[in-house]
Amino acid sequence: MPSRSYVFHGLTNSLCSQCLTKVEAKIIFEDGGVYLLKHCPTHGREKVLIADDIAYYKRTQELLKPGDMPLKFNTPIRFGCPYDCGLCPDHEQHSCLTLIELTDRCNLTCPICYAGSGSAPHQKHRSLTQITRMLDSVVANEGEPQVVQLSGGEPTLHPDFWAVMDLAKARPIKHLMINTNGIKLAQDHQFCRRLSTYKPGIEVYLQFDSLRPEPLQALRGVDLRAIRQQALAHLNEFNISTTLVVTLKKGLNDQEIGAIIDFALRQKCVRGVTLQPIQIAGRVEDFAPKNHRYTLTEVRRAILEQTRYFQPEDIVPVPCHPDSLAMAYALKWQGEVIPLTGLLTSHELADLLPNAVIFEQYPEIRQRVFELFSSGHSPQSATRSLQQLLCCLPLVRVPAGLTYENVFRVMIVQFLDAYNFDVRSVKRACIHIVHPDGRIIPFDTYNLFYRPGSQGYAKITAMKI
Ligand code: SF4
Numbered sequence: 001m002p003s004r005s006y007v008f009h010g011l012t013n014s015l016c017s018q019c020l021t022k023v024e025a026k027i028i029f030e031d032g033g034v035y036l037l038k039h040c041p042t043h044g045r046e047k048v049l050i051a052d053d054i055a056y057y058k059r060t061q062e063l064l065k066p067g068d069m070p071l072k073f074n075t076p077i078r079f080g081c082p083y084d085c086g087l088c089p090d091h092e093q094h095s096c097l098t099l100i101e102l103t104d105r106c107n108l109t110c111p112i113c114y115a116g117s118g119s120a121p122h123q124k125h126r127s128l129t130q131i132t133r134m135l136d137s138v139v140a141n142e143g144e145p146q147v148v149q150l151s152g153g154e155p156t157l158h159p160d161f162w163a164v165m166d167l168a169k170a171r172p173i174k175h176l177m178i179n180t181n182g183i184k185l186a187q188d189h190q191f192c193r194r195l196s197t198y199k200p201g202i203e204v205y206l207q208f209d210s211l212r213p214e215p216l217q218a219l220r221g222v223d224l225r226a227i228r229q230q231a232l233a234h235l236n237e238f239n240i241s242t243t244l245v246v247t248l249k250k251g252l253n254d255q256e257i258g259a260i261i262d263f264a265l266r267q268k269c270v271r272g273v274t275l276q277p278i279q280i281a282g283r284v285e286d287f288a289p290k291n292h293r294y295t296l297t298e299v300r301r302a303i304l305e306q307t308r309y310f311q312p313e314d315i316v317p318v319p320c321h322p323d324s325l326a327m328a329y330a331l332k333w334q335g336e337v338i339p340l341t342g343l344l345t346s347h348e349l350a351d352l353l354p355n356a357v358i359f360e361q362y363p364e365i366r367q368r369v370f371e372l373f374s375s376g377h378s379p380q381s382a383t384r385s386l387q388q389l390l391c392c393l394p395l396v397r398v399p400a401g402l403t404y405e406n407v408f409r410v411m412i413v414q415f416l417d418a419y420n421f422d423v424r425s426v427k428r429a430c431i432h433i434v435h436p437d438g439r440i441i442p443f444d445t446y447n448l449f450y451r452p453g454s455q456g457y458a459k460i461t462a463m464k465i
């Protein structure tokens with residue numbers, strides 16, 4: 001009797017990548033990879049790699065814990081997930097990070113842009129009234145939002161950018177990020193000086209895809225190396241916390257992950273690197289899904305192969321959305337990079353960490369981490385301290401000179417698109433975008449269905465009539 005060539009692991013709902021119809025999907029293990037096997041009545045069978053590491057994939061499924069709920073939901077359940085965003089009462093996680101798009105306009109027209117931004121006449125800035133409503137929606141849902149990210153388009157082009165900063169700072173937002181391509185930061189020293197007056201509690205989320213001209217040309221349409229260097233010079237001068245954000249296309253810039261992490265570690269202002277495979281949504285030119293799609297586990301493997309700092313146990317699933325987010329925390333200390341996350345087992349991490357994507361803002365955790373390394377432990381003695389720490393027996397005092405600037409994090413953020421879509425996963429999505437009408441919508445579904453002009457926008461609009 002013949003056997004299947006794969007192990008049938010489970011069943012979920014996905015989307016047909018061609019027409020976005022919701023279709024049943026088998027999750028199978030085959031040849032070391034995890035795949036979705038889907039069948040669309042119109043477009044037929046589709047097999048999509050979602051992870052190239054079965055053991056890690058299984059680990060993400062073991063790490064689940066109860067989600068944290070927002071204070072309110074914004075839409076009723078009517079058509080089923082993902083057609084009711086949101087957040088509808090069926091969503092399983094609050095907003096760890098919420099994007100507010102200030103504008104559709106941009107001073108670049110990148111060949112890849114999930115927002116399809118540019119300088120066409122129909123692309124507009126949001127009014128201050130709209131932005132106020134969007135900020136208030138986040139606060140109504142979250143109470144004290146953990147992270148709000150001003151985004152776009154290019155948010156620094158908004159004519160009332162400083163008024164928006166004031167509006168945001170006047171609200172109980174714990175951490176405010178500015179998601180930018182860096183052109184304004186590079187060209188306007190005065191702008192950076194003024195931005196620094198909003199410290200602490202702000203961070204620049206700086207597009208930084210490559211150290212080479214070819215990938216920048218391919219992803220951004222321009223060689224931005226000089227711009228990025230100048231922007232970082234200003235950010236270093238004013239010591240404004242910065243995360244470098246790398247959009248990854250397999251075969252284009254995936255061999256630079258280690259070099260970019262090394263570069264980031266040498267920048268005083270840089271607190272971490274976020275690695276994001278391209279989400280197939282919006283403007284995605286010159287992209288062949290079969291060749292260029294990149295999964296979270298492949299990125300994790302590349303970090304391990306291309307850096308000398310991390311071991312497999314150091315890059316762990318983030319408990320709030322473990323199949324889409326992974327992280328490694330380290331300390332930069334006296335010229336060394338000391339990984340932290342591997343000192344804890346996954347379950348200790350899941351218990352210790354809140355449902356959040358950034359932990360530095362939790363004074364208790366920050367204090368614990370700093371205490372752990374406060375006497376220049378070797379990793380071995382640090383491990384012992386950590387065990388005692390977990391038992392609430394801190395051993396040591398925090399030394400002078402050890403600060404948040406010593407913390408360095410590497411994040412992998414893989415958004416769902418019509419290829420890897422898994423309805424079980426999207427319900428846990430915790431990175432959200434505020435719709436101008438006040439709805440809070442997962443980043444993943446916003447770019448597929450809810451952004452005007454997106455592939456599924458007509459489908460959703462027709463449903464609601
Ligand atoms: S993704 Fe979340 S908010 Fe959207 S329909 Fe599904 S459960 Fe509701």
Ligand code: SF4
Nearest residue numbers: 106110113117153181
């Ligand atoms: S990806 Fe960013 S920088 Fe590029 S066009 Fe879109 S908004 Fe502008």
